[in-house]
Amino acid sequence: MAAKPTACLALADGTVFYGMGFGAPGEVVAELVFNTAMTGYQEIMTDPSYASQIVTFTFPHIGNTGVTPEDDEAPDPVASGIVVRWDPTEPSNWRSTSELTDWMARRGRIGIGGVDTRRLTRAIRQQGAPHVVLAHDPDGNFDIEAMIARARDWQGLVGLDLARGVSCAQSYRWDQGSWEWGAGFGTAPGDKPFKVVALDYGAKRNILRSLVAHGADVTVLPATATAEEVMAHEPEGVFLSNGPGDPAATGEYAVPMIKDLLGRDMPIFGICLGHQMLALALGAKTVKMGHGHHGANHPVRDVETGKVEITSMNHGFAVDSQSLPVGVIETHVSLFDGSNCGIRMQDKPVFSVQHHPEASPGPQDSLYLFKRFTDSMRARRA
Numbered sequence: 001m002a003a004k005p006t007a008c009l010a011l012a013d014g015t016v017f018y019g020m021g022f023g024a025p026g027e028v029v030a031e032l033v034f035n036t037a038m039t040g041y042q043e044i045m046t047d048p049s050y051a052s053q054i055v056t057f058t059f060p061h062i063g064n065t066g067v068t069p070e071d072d073e074a075p076d077p078v079a080s081g082i083v084v085r086w087d088p089t090e091p092s093n094w095r096s097t098s099e100l101t102d103w104m105a106r107r108g109r110i111g112i113g114g115v116d117t118r119r120l121t122r123a124i125r126q127q128g129a130p131h132v133v134l135a136h137d138p139d140g141n142f143d144i145e146a147m148i149a150r151a152r153d154w155q156g157l158v159g160l161d162l163a164r165g166v167s168c169a170q171s172y173r174w175d176q177g178s179w180e181w182g183a184g185f186g187t188a189p190g191d192k193p194f195k196v197v198a199l200d201y202g203a204k205r206n207i208l209r210s211l212v213a214h215g216a217d218v219t220v221l222p223a224t225a226t227a228e229e230v231m232a233h234e235p236e237g238v239f240l241s242n243g244p245g246d247p248a249a250t251g252e253y254a255v256p257m258i259k260d261l262l263g264r265d266m267p268i269f270g271i272c273l274g275h276q277m278l279a280l281a282l283g284a285k286t287v288k289m290g291h292g293h294h295g296a297n298h299p300v301r302d303v304e305t306g307k308v309e310i311t312s313m314n315h316g317f318a319v320d321s322q323s324l325p326v327g328v329i330e331t332h333v334s335l336f337d338g339s340n341c342g343i344r345m346q347d348k349p350v351f352s353v354q355h356h357p358e359a360s361p362g363p364q365d366s367l368y369l370f371k372r373f374t375d376s377m378r379a380r381r382a
C-alpha cells in the first residue's frame with residue numbers, strides 16, 4: 001500500500017491533491033500559480049513578488065542543486081509554499097550549503113511532492129490562478145472541508161496591498177555582494193557613480209546589483225517614502241522596484257509619490273510592480289490576469305525596434321494598454337498574449353517594463369534597459 005499522504009492541496013473549487021509533505025509543517029492559504037523555469041527555484045522562492053502565492057513548478061526535478069545564501073533574492077523564502085512533481089532528492093552541487101527541504105523547514109515554508117503538476121497546471125490555465133490551502137502534517141490528518149472553505153473565503157490578491165509589508169524598514173546604501181561598479185556595463189569613460197534612489201516594494205537583490213553594475217550608487221528607501229524624502233537624497237535617477245500584491249492597492253502611498261516625482265525633471269525606471277504603479281501614476285489602469293506570466297522564457301517584442309527578447313516574467317496583474325494616456329507610448333508587448341510589457345513617456349526619460357531585465361533566474365536579453373537608465377542620467381548631467 002502506498003505511504004499515507006503527509007501533505008494536501010485543496011483548491012477553492014473542491015479539487016484536492018495529495019502528496020508527500022516536506023519543509024515546515026502547517027497550513028497556508030494563498031493564490032496558486034505555475035512557473036515554467038527549469039532553473040532558479042531558490043531565486044524564485046525568495047523573490048518578494050511571490051508573497052501570498054504558492055508556486056507549482058512545471059519542471060519536475062526541484063531541489064537537486066540544494067540552496068546557497070549567495071542565491072537568495074531576499075533574506076528568506078517569500079513564496080508561501082511550493083508544489084513539485086518529484087519529492088526533492090539529496091542535492092548534488094558544490095555550491096550547496098543546505099538541502100532545500102531543511103532550508104524550507106527552518107523558514108516555515110511548506111512543500112508538497114508527488115503531485116501531478118501537469119494536471120494541476122492545466123487546471124490553473126483553464127480557471128485562472130485559484131485560491132488554495134496547502135497543508136503539511138507528518139501524521140497525515142487533514143480537515144479537507146475546512147481547507148476548501150478557507151480557500152473559498154480568502155479575499156485573494158485583488159485589492160491586497162503587500163508591498164509595504166515586504167519593504168525594508170529603514171533606508172540603506174546598497175553595498176552588499178554586487179558585481180563590480182560599472183563592471184563594463186553601460187558606463188562610459190569619465191563616468192562617476194550616478195546617485196540612484198531605489199524604492200523598495202519588495203526589490204530583488206539582483207536588481208540592486210544590476211543597477212550598481214551599470215554605474216549607479218544605490219540608496220534604498222522604504223515603500224512609504226515621500227517624494228520629499230526621495231529628493232532629500234539628491235538622486236540623479238529614481239528606480240521603482242518589483243513587488244507583491246495588487247498595484248492599485250498602493251494608491252495611498254506609492255502612486256501619489258510617483259505622481260509627485262513625475263512633476264520634477266527626474267529619470268525614472270520601473271520594473272514589474274514598479275512598472276504597473278508608474279502606469280497608474282500616469283493615469284492608466286491595471287487589470288488582474290487569468291493565470292499570469294511566471295517563467296524564464298517569455299518572448300517580448302520591443303515595439304520600437306521590432307527586436308524580440310526572451311525574458312524572465314513573474315506577474316499576475318498587467319497594465320491595460322488601451323488605457324494609456326496621450327504622451328505615454330507602449331514600448332514592449334508579450335508575444336504570448338499581446339499584453340503590455342513596457343511604456344515610456346514621449347517627452348521625458350521615464351520608462352518601465354513588466355518583465356525582469358535582471359533575470360535571476362533567466363536570460364539576460366533585456367539587460368540593456370539598465371544601460372538605458374544610466375544613459376538617461378548621463379544625459380541629464382550633461
Ligand SMILES: NC(=O)CC[C@H](N)C(=O)O
Pocket residue numbers: 049241242243244245246247271272273274314315316317318
Ligand atoms: N514581479 C512583480 O513585481 C509582480 C507585480 C505584481 N504583484 C503582479 O503580480 O503583477
